[in-house]
Amino acid sequence: xxxxxxxxxxxxxxxxxxxxxxxxxxxxxxxxxxxxxxxxxxxxxxxxxxxxxxxxxxxxxxxxxxxxxxxxxxxxxxxxxxxxxxxxxxxxxxxxxxxxxxxxxxxxxxxxxxxxxxxxxxxxxxxxxxxxxxxxxxxxxxxxxxxxxxxxxxxxxxxxxxxxxxxxxxxxxxxxxxxxxxxxxxxxxxxxxxxxxxxxxxxxxxxxxxxxxxxxxxxxxxxxxxxxxxxx
Amino acid sequence: xxxxxxxxxxxxxxxxxxxxxxxxxxxxxxxxxxxxxxxxxxxxxxxxxxxxxxxxxxxxxxxxxxxxxxxxxxxxxxxxxxxxxxxxxxxxxxxxxxxxxxxxxxxxxxxxxxxxxxxxxxxxxxxxxxxxxxxxxxxxxxxxxxxxxxxxxxxxxxxxxxxxxxxxxxxxxxxxxxxxxxxxxxxxxxxxxxxxxxxxxxxxxxxxxxxxxxxxxxxxxxxxxxxxxxxxxxxxxxxxxxxxxxxxxxxxxxxxxxxx
Numbered sequence: 001x002x003x004x005x006x007x008x009x010x011x012x013x014x015x016x017x018x019x020x021x022x023x024x025x026x027x028x029x030x031x032x033x034x035x036x037x038x039x040x041x042x043x044x045x046x047x048x049x050x051x052x053x054x055x056x057x058x059x060x061x062x063x064x065x066x067x068x069x070x071x072x073x074x075x076x077x078x079x080x081x082x083x084x085x086x087x088x089x090x091x092x093x094x095x096x097x098x099x100x101x102x103x104x105x106x107x108x109x110x111x112x113x114x115x116x117x118x119x120x121x122x123x124x125x126x127x128x129x130x131x132x133x134x135x136x137x138x139x140x141x142x143x144x145x146x147x148x149x150x151x152x153x154x155x156x157x158x159x160x161x162x163x164x165x166x167x168x169x170x171x172x173x174x175x176x177x178x179x180x181x182x183x184x185x186x187x188x189x190x191x192x193x194x195x196x197x198x199x200x201x202x203x204x205x206x207x208x209x210x211x212x213x214x215x216x217x218x219x220x221x222x223x224x225x226x227x228x229x230x231x232x
Numbered sequence: 233x234x235x236x237x238x239x240x241x242x243x244x245x246x247x248x249x250x251x252x253x254x255x256x257x258x259x260x261x262x263x264x265x266x267x268x269x270x271x272x273x274x275x276x277x278x279x280x281x282x283x284x285x286x287x288x289x290x291x292x293x294x295x296x297x298x299x300x301x302x303x304x305x306x307x308x309x310x311x312x313x314x315x316x317x318x319x320x321x322x323x324x325x326x327x328x329x330x331x332x333x334x335x336x337x338x339x340x341x342x343x344x345x346x347x348x349x350x351x352x353x354x355x356x357x358x359x360x361x362x363x364x365x366x367x368x369x370x371x372x373x374x375x376x377x378x379x380x381x382x383x384x385x386x387x388x389x390x391x392x393x394x395x396x397x398x399x400x401x402x403x404x405x406x407x408x409x410x411x412x413x414x415x416x417x418x419x420x421x422x423x424x425x426x427x428x429x430x431x432x433x434x435x436x437x438x439x440x441x442x443x444x445x446x447x448x449x450x451x452x453x454x455x456x457x458x459x460x461x462x463x464x465x466x467x468x469x470x471x472x473x474x475x476x477x478x479x480x481x482x483x484x485x486x487x488x489x490x491x492x
Contacts, residue, residue, distance in 0.1 A: 014418060014492070015418045048491065051322075051323050052322065052323070052489070053318075053319065053322055053323070053489060053491040054489070054490055054491065054492075055487070055488065055489060055490070070325050070326065070327055071325075073323055073324065073325040074325040076323070078319075078323050080319045082316055082319065083316060084316050084317060084318075084319035084320045085317070085320060086244060086312075086317055086320075088244075088247065097240060100236050100240075101233070101236065101324050101325065101326070102325070
């Protein structure tokens with residue numbers, strides 16, 4: 001089976017600055033993959049290119065064997081690192097919006113998760129706290145039966161108590177044949193759910209390996225290993 | 233998908249623009265009642281002051297609604313397309329043509345609604361007597377004659393109206409194209425959009441100048457003023473501008489998108 005993501009010499013430049021430099025990367029199906037790297041390493045740029053929000057300067061990228069476009073957007077469920085929903089809409093209206101545009105959206109799953117977090121469907125999005133907004137966005141993304149979930153910093157804005165719930169939500173609700181690509185700085189919080197990690201620095205991939213393989217070979221946690229690799 | 237995009241675009245804008253258009257209706261009723269009071273004949277200082285205040289509020293409201301609608305629609309296009317909400321819009325599994333069409337159709341509908349309401353409002357305010365429909369036709373005939381159409385018949389009136397709608401589409405697409413062109417800049421994208429708008433405006437003025445120079449030359453040679461019929465030029469130039477600005481907006485959204 002072909003990989004869900006294939007990057008071939010992927011390069012992105014902003015003016016004179018190179019954000020991604022000749023990236024070759026394959027992401028297999030059915031795995032939870034951590035995209036790890038310090039600030040400005042190119043994680044979000046790579047994620048945006050996968051979602052068609054940025055166009056590469058050179059090289060190629062295939063999602064499900066296709067270049068980013070309408071077809072790939074049917075298969076990707078994307079959580080950006082920012083608040084991207086219309087503030088004036090009610091939560092139930094946003095759920096309806098997702099249902100209207102994504103055939104794989106599961107309304108019952110969304111309402112079930114909202115109820116568990118005691119988020120009222122008639123609340124306006126702008127009236128929710130920052131953490132609750134992030135939870136709503138995550139619920140919407142995880143309520144789809146996608147082939148690829150791309151989560152950019154999904155736990156950065158929530159309190160430690162909620163992080164476990166969010167990670168639990170991610171693990172419990174994704175399609176088992178799908179891949180989750182999870183970008184985060186909070187490695188210690190997520191490393192127990194990761195199957196694989198990709199380290200990125202200065203726009204280049206420096207390591208791609210199984211999470212268990214790193215722990216066994218290095219004799220330390222991924223968090224510890226990350227701190228050593230990216231020590232300033 | 234296009235119908236869904238239109239539905240959500242409409243829902244996103246109506247909460248502000250319906251009250252704005254209702255304000256036109258309310259102010260028109262107030263102003264119409266006020267100007268028909270014989271306060272100036274039956275000299276009453278207090279009443280005259282109130283009437284002047286209402287008329288000034290009426291005029292101000294019309295300006296605020298017209299300019300406010302334009303600014304709001306520009307803001308809405310910018311934030312929902314190239315701002316944070318663009319992250320949702322551009323990850324929807326929909327063709328970029330649909331996105332442009334939905335936004336432009338809804339914006340044009342709002343601008344046309346406001347324009348028509350203000351137009352009707354002014355006609356009603358100064359309508360001494362007679363049928364309002366006849367007055368509308370007369371005013372369109374007047375604008376057609378004023379802008380060069382010699383033989384003002386029903387066909388010319390309809391074509392003048394169509395040309396007006398096409399020009400409205402072209403104006404809105406000019407704004408979307410310039411905002412999109414501004415996104416090509418690495419920094420100061422909004423400033424770049426204003427810069428592009430200014431450049432496009434100058435280019436349009438130059439093209440208008442060239443057209444009228446050629447027209448004058450042809451007229452001088454042939455002695456025929458046929459080509460001076462204004463709706464033809466408005467319709468043709470409007471169509472060309474609309475197509476060009478549409479393609480620019482779509483091309484940047486589809487092939488040059490850079491949501492940084």
